[in-house]
Amino acid sequence: MNINILGYNIFAKGGTSRSNINLIKSFLKNGNNVNYFNILDFESDDITRLIIHEGINNNNVQFYKFDDFIKIVAGDLLIITREELFIYAKEVNQKNKKIKIIGEIHGPLEYIDDSLDLGLEYIDSIRVSTDTIKEKFIKKYKYNSVFSQYVNAEHIDLKRKPINTKRNLLIKARFEDNIKDISYVIKLINYIVKNTDRNDIQLYIIGYGPSELLYKNLVKYYNLQNNVHINEKEPLNYIYISSSPYETLGYSILETLARGNRALIYPGDDNVLEEVYSQYNGIKFLEKNIRKDSVLITSILDSKYTKADREEDVQKLKATFLNSNYSSEYVNNLKNIINNNNMSKEFFFKNKYGKKFVLKSREKNELKNLNKKKEQFKKMKSLPILNKIFSNKVLNNKLKEHYKQKETNLYKQKLNEIIPQANKVFIESFHGNNFSGDPKYIALGIKNFFKDKEVFVSSINSLVDIEIRNHGFKPVRFGSKDYIEKFRMSKYIFINGNSWDKVYKHKDQVFIQTWHGFPLKKMVGDLGNKKERNHQLSQFKPRMYKWDYLITSSNVNSMLLSSAFQLHDNNELKVLEYGAPKNEYLLKFQTDEEWRRLQRKYLFKEDTRKKYILYCPTWRNQKRSQVTSIDLKQLLGYLPNEYEIIVKLHPNESSLRPQYNNLDKRIHCFYNEFVDIQELYILSDIMITDYSSTIFDFAHLNKPILLLQEDTEDYKNSIGFYFNIFELGDFPIASLNEYKLALQIKHIKNIDYTKLINRLMSLDSDGSTYKILKEIFYK
16 A cells, blocks of 8 residues: 655654554555655655664665645545644545545644644545544534544563652653743642652653743742652653643653553543553552642552552453554554445535634735835835825824724734634633632533533633633633634623723623722722823723623622712623622631642642731832831741731732742742632731722721831822721721731731621622623523
8 A cells, every 4th residue: 555644744753753653664564565655844864863862774664744735635545643744635635536644643732733733534434543423523523434543552662570669750741831831740749749758759850842931930939859859860760640631642751650650640631541451450540629639649658569469460461462463453444434424525514613813815815015105105204205294193193093003903804703702701810920810700600500501711821720610611812812812702701901992892702890909099080180080081981991890799889889980981881799709709618628728739738727918919010129027037037937928919019029038948939820819818817908998898808907108198199098997897907017016916816807898898708700600691
């Protein structure tokens, strides 16, 4: 047979490259001719190295750069080994009706973009790794011509001797945390080092990719420089770790087991790896539960991989993976699936893919012409004769406005091609700076009550990604092309601030504004300074007009926001006085179990004797080098050892984090990206703040709130307050003397804030989230 294989880059390291190399070898061994077509450019030296390193010294194999369809259509069988390349099957099929075409699925189905055209109507069959993936593929794509067969693993070097280690763990993977979740393992090692006597444990991480800086920052953040080693010399004896949410086989796992090492692997959210590896003694499964997994790691390090267990594994590996007839079985699987399947290439396969974010040809030409005119204008402006005319400010501004308006209209036309879908929801908290507040708890409510909805969550960086993924959601990078696509295809948009202007709003979208705090300080339309008030209103009101719903906690809350934002000008807006979902969490989870969970999450320890003081300073407009005149280290010196301070900085002052985090081992200042302040409320025994809206949420817990009055009069005169908070509850003034403040903290008791809650937050309740979602989704 003449076999053609189309791949992305066989000369790069990776599982798909290894699979393609093994596939070539297997077909050559059976006397076939093989032509491999590479999408990326390569040099002749690349072929030489591949032949030498892999022992492919055979006249029946040729390597080509895929430039056209002339050579690739001439053959009996075409195997396409990357999902994005399946679309080429159409052209091949049109030029050669007789050639059989197989598409290989190497990545998890969950990572295949729903908008990707797989061209399945031109493909004879799809190969996947397991029966579970086969059934999922058939169900998802309504395509029955699928067979399951592991990738060829003839390259593995099977050793009979079991390998044991007392301390070494190894990860070898691409540094792409959204796919590999290596950050979880780093966090797990941190927990083990800080809570067990196994501080000698060593984790080696080998690889490359965009998340390398993230891993280095996490190692530094957790102070694990003596325990976690990135791209250092690989140990000989180790236990391999894989924490990927999805894998189809995991060559590194298989190679590890073949050499005689054991592996700790996450079975996958789809349990595919459990299906593949559950029969082996050398494999144990992680649960993605810090406490349980820490016990598992220490127990496997303390146990032995025996000769008897190893011999049993060797026999199973031989039977399953060392298949000398791989290519023959491969071809037979294709023949059988075609003979047993009624679908032909003429079968009309209807894909229901979402619209890609692309310009129509007409719009491309219009934009091209617009840019051409802009360049012509620049050239004309440089001519001496016309320079005086075009230097006229009024004319110049008019032309700029005209160009900008035309460009905006074209851009909006492009966006409007993406039709919002009722099953898709977009969540954004603080412009993607973290995953917290009402948007977070609404997302969790959707996950709990409306499982048919697909939820996308805005994220500004890889730290926020981690927190979003920990809750089972898909992070979308703020400002990216993917962000624009996901935002515009979502019918429901939940935000707690202003939306990004560049994404605009589709006429069928529903914007739900939760706002991010009960106002004590005057805002926007209520500011005393007329110039600043008018400036903020001109910026704010166009964004406010997009809102369809506003969530509030009381009629007073509604009244204040209406005044500040001039809500009466938005006739389409409906105010839902149903309470704040973030405070429903506070009301439901004041438990010892939740407190311990949060201590593990933030402090990486379990010690019920600890008492935490939460300090939440309000952001000031001007830059400052410290957030308070109080010496926090001196304050702790006057307090018993069980007291520790958590400094929660405003995101605009996050640059001060290292300064406060390094003051003392009893002072903690976390990455804002990791922080949900509602959780810190549960964890803390007392809060110190100034004019922050944190007062109103924290009051639900009836824990003492000390008010810091360092610049109250200045703030009152420049910004102003809506009401006198001291008339609504007992708010002791925090002493600016460290010794006296320590006495206050030690002797203060819980305070009843019922009056404040009844007046300002009366509608916060257990059930707020469902009530909001029911109103919006069932309308």
